[in-house]
Amino acid sequence: GENVEQHPSTLSVQEGDSAVIKCTYSDSASNYFPWYKQELGKGPQLIIDIRSNVGEKKDQRIAVTLNKTAKHFSLHITETQPEDSAVYFCAAITGRRALTFGSGTRLQVQP
């Protein structure tokens, strides 16, 4: 089955700096890669996603890049704000299966 690895496990940045979280996946058939933000005690919230026929997608301060050859994808957050502090999960999906999640990255934005 699919295996998704996520790095780093924790990330601390200064407000205004950029943050990058990276994930790799194992199943070359995976073709949908969402990113979720989870705040304490809440369910994950979809923040951006990308499909395998696209190399990059941007939504305001958030962008995701996908390298199918290398089987990795990354989340980029620019101009970070304290409210960006949360746990971020990448995920991958193949066909009709459920999402396979990465292990999560705890992002701390220092004001």
Next chain:
Amino acid sequence: GAVVSQHPSRVICKSGTSVKIECRSLDFQATTMFWYRQFPKQSLMLMATSNEGSKATYEQGVEKDKFLINHASLTLSTLTVTSAHPEDSSFYICSASQYIMNTEAFFGQGTRLTVV
């Protein structure tokens, strides 16, 4: 995005009792719903996948008699933790997808279950 409502958000129950958690898709019909369990500071672990009108598919190691899942309609799935024990205490989260393949999965708010 679509809204998935999960209820209750918190529940405390006594050992040996059963607890039902509801997951509703409010503004779309969910062909597939998923149930996850999350331990503190860990990732989401898939427990089972349910399709409307059919039996749930459980992941390896998940006891189907312990965690009963019913997906009776396109907008409602329930997870019942039967004969709960303290080790069942966890954060349970549902998600729902509108289509079968490769579509956005929207998550409920989660349910914090504490068994005393």
